[in-house]
Amino acid sequence: MAETSQDVKVYKMGAWSPGPGCHGGCGVEVHVQDGKVVKVEGMDDHPWYQGRACPRVLAMTQYIYHPNRLKYPLKRAGERGEGKWERISWDEAYDICEKRLREIAGKWGPESVVFTQGTGRDVGGMMTLLAYAYGSPNWTMLGLSGHSCFTPQLAAGYVMQGDFTFPDAAQFLKKRYDDPEFVVPKVTISWGSTLNRACVDHYWSGHWFIDLMKRGAKLIVIDPRCTWEATRAALWLQPRPGTDGALALAFLNVVVKENLYDKKFVEKWCHGFDKMAERVEKFTPKWASEISWVPEEKIIQAARMFAENRPSSIEIGRPVEGNPEGNQVIMNIHRLIAITGNLDVPGGNTICRSAYAVTTYPYSTEEVIQLYGADLHWKLSQKRIGADKYPLVKNFRAWAQEDAIIEQMETGKPYSIHGLWIQANNFLANQAQDTKRHYEACKKLDFNVVVEIFMTPTAQLLADIVLPAGSFPEKDSLYCIGGPLNVIRKVIDVPECKSDWEINFTLAKRLNPTAVPWKDVREMLTERMTPSGYTFEQLCDKVWDLAPKGHPCGSTPYRRYESGLLRPDKKPGFRTPTTKVELYCTSYEKWGYDPLPYYREIEPESPVKTPEIYQKYPLIMMTGRRSPVLFHSEHRQIPWLRSLDPHPIVEINPETAEEQGIENGDWVWIEGTMGKFKRKAKVTPIIHPRTIMVPHAWWLPETEGKSPYNYGIWDLNCNQLIPMGYNDASGFGGGPISGMLCKVYKA
C-alpha cells in the first residue's frame, strides 16, 4: 500500500478551506506520493484536535480526485440554467472577468457588484481582497436575512464586551488540559449545538464536550431535539423552536432574584446591572415556561446549576442566532455569562482572538481596518448596502445586509446592482431563504461569476463564468481566526485548478495593481503575518503556533481585562465605550436600539402569534441540523460520506407519523404558507411530536443539473418555506429558520 512506500512525503498543515468546508482549523498530515494525495490523517502534535480527525477530512482523496470536479474554466454557452458550457483558458477567463467588471464599474460604479462568499473559512480573506481592490463595499454571504450564521454572535459580543467568547476547553493552551492554569468547568451548556458534528462551528470542536465530561464536567443540553448528548446530559431542556430568548431571560431573572450572581465582578466590571435587573424582573420562569414549553422547575434548576457551579460555560450553537432576534438572544446569554463571573476565567467563556492578531479574514471592524486601512474602510462603509438603514451594519465589521441586497436588486434603489461574484457559495441550494426570490433577483444581473470546486445548482442557474478552485492541499493560506495560527500549504497540483487565493489575487492585481503591491500570494501572506514574526516559509516548518502567555491575543493569562490586555489604550477593562461589560448597552442606546434585554416572539408565524395558521399547519418546522459527514451543501458526491447519510430526510415523531399514516422511508410533502417540498420520512422519537427537523442544503449532484430540475433543489429545498425580511432592528439576526409552521402528508 501507498503508505508503506519510501517515497511518501508527509506534510503537516491546518485544514481551513472551502475545499472542503473545513471550519475548525484542525491539524492534519497530508501524505503525498508521486504528486498525489494518497492519505490524510490527523496530526498528533497539534493542540486543537490532537490527532483526531473528522470523516470529511479523512475522505479528502475522494474529494480531490473526484471525476466530476470542475477541471477548467467554463463560459456559459446557452441561456442561464440551460447547462451549456464552453471550455475556456484561464487567460480568457481572467480577460472576460476583468473586462466585464471594468465595464460595470465604469457605468454604474464598483459598488454595483456584490461579492458573496459561502460560510466562513479562509474565503473571507480573498473575498475582501478582491472586493476592496475593485472598490466595492458590498461583501456578504447572501440569503440569511441579517447574517444568522455566527455574525450575530460576533456582533453581540462586540457591543457587550468588545470581543466574542467560546467555552474554555484549554484550546488556547499548548498543553491543553494538562496546563496548570486550566480549570475544568463544573457545568457546561450545549445550547442548540450538535456535538458529534465535529468542527462545523468556528473555534469549537464538539468532542471537546466529551473531553470535559470525562474530566468531570456536567452537561446541560438545550435543544428541541433529543440529541445524543441530551441522553448523556445532567439536564436536558427541550424548548419550542425559536424561544431560546425567553429561556435566556428567565435564567437572568433567576440569577438576579436569587442573588446567584458574582457581586464583585458585577460591581467592578459591569455597566448597568441595576437597570438590567429591573428589566428582567418580569421575565419569570413561569412566563418563560408558557412560551417555551419547558417546565418552570427545569428552567429554575438549569439557572441554578449554571450559576452555582462556577466555573461554568456556554457553547452557543448556530440555531440560537438563526432567529429574528438572534443578536438579542446572544446578548442575553452574554449577560448571563458575565454576571455569573464566567467571562475570561479558566473553565468559563474565554475571549477569542486570532493568534498574534494575525488576520486575513476580518471578524471585527478593527480587523478590517488592520487589513485595508481606516480611510478605505470608512469610505466604503458609506455605500455599503444596509448601512444607511442599520447603524450596526455601518459600524460593525463590514458585511452588507443580506435582505437589503436582494431588495436593492429588485428596486434599484438607492443604486442599481449589476453583478455577483459568488465564491464557495451555493446559496440557492444551501441558505437562501425564499429561494425563488433570490434566484429571480440574481438572474437579472448582467454578470455573475462562480468560483467553485464542483458544479452546483447556483452555478448552473446563475453563472456566466465558472472558475475551478483548489482544495486546501492545493493552496497556500493561513488559518488565523482563533486558536493556533496554522499554515495551509500547496503540496499538490491539480491541473488547471487554481487556488482561490491565487484567482482573486490575480484578478485584483489586474483591476487595481496599487491595492495589490505584493509579487505573489506568499509575499502577501508573509505581510499579513507580520505580528507573529514568522514568514510564510518559516511557518511551513513550524506548522502552527499559539501566541505566548501574556500576549493580548494569547488568551492567557485569563482575566485579561484586569491587566489592560484587551483595550488598545492598554487600560484595564473591556473594549467598550464604558470599559465595562455593557449589561446596559450604550452602543445600542446611541444607535437608537433598546439597550436592555427584551423578548420578541418569533415571526411571522408561531403557535402564539398566529393561532389560526397553527390550526391549519400544526407542526413547527426546524431546519439545519448538522450531519457528521456532510457539511452544508457539500459532500453529496463523495461516496464514502454520502453512503453514511444518503437521503434528503425529514425527522418526524412516531405519533405524528401515525396520525398521517406515514411510515419510515415514505416520501412526504412538507407544506407551509409559502409552498411545499418533498422529503423522505425518518420516523424517530428524538423529535418532539409538534415539530419536525429538515436537514438543509440538499441537492442531488447525480441528477440533471439544467433547468427546470437543477439537481432537485426545487423539490427538496426547505428554504422555499422560509421568508425574508424578519431580522431584528439592528439589521442582524436571521429569519425564522426554525419557526415556520407546516403540515406533513404522504406524497
Next chain:
Amino acid sequence: MARNGLLIDYQYCTGCQSCVVACQQEHSYPDGKWGIKVDEKVFMDPAKPDSIRIDYVPFPTEFCDLCAARRKRKERPACVKHCQAWCMYSGSLTEMVKLMEKMPRSVLYSR
C-alpha cells in the same frame, strides 16, 4: 501468540463516523465495503417520553484486520487514532479486559 482486541467504550461514542471513513481510507475500501460500521440505536418507552436513549455502537466486520500494517509500524489502528470521542482502544486482549473493568458500557472485539 497473544490475541489483540479493539475495545469500544460506547458510553462516549457519539456516532461521528470517523472510524468508518478512517478505516475505508486506510484500506482503500470502496464505498459499501466497511471494516467497521456504526449502528444507531434509539429507544423510547412510549409511556415515558423522557426515557429516550441513543446509543451508537461501532462494530468491526470481517474486513477489520486491526490495522495489521499500521501496528507493524507502531501506529495505532486508523479508527482508534481518529476517533473523535477517544472511546476506542486497541492492544492485547489482556490489557483491553483490564480497561473494560472500569467502563460502565463497553464492547470488545478480537481476532
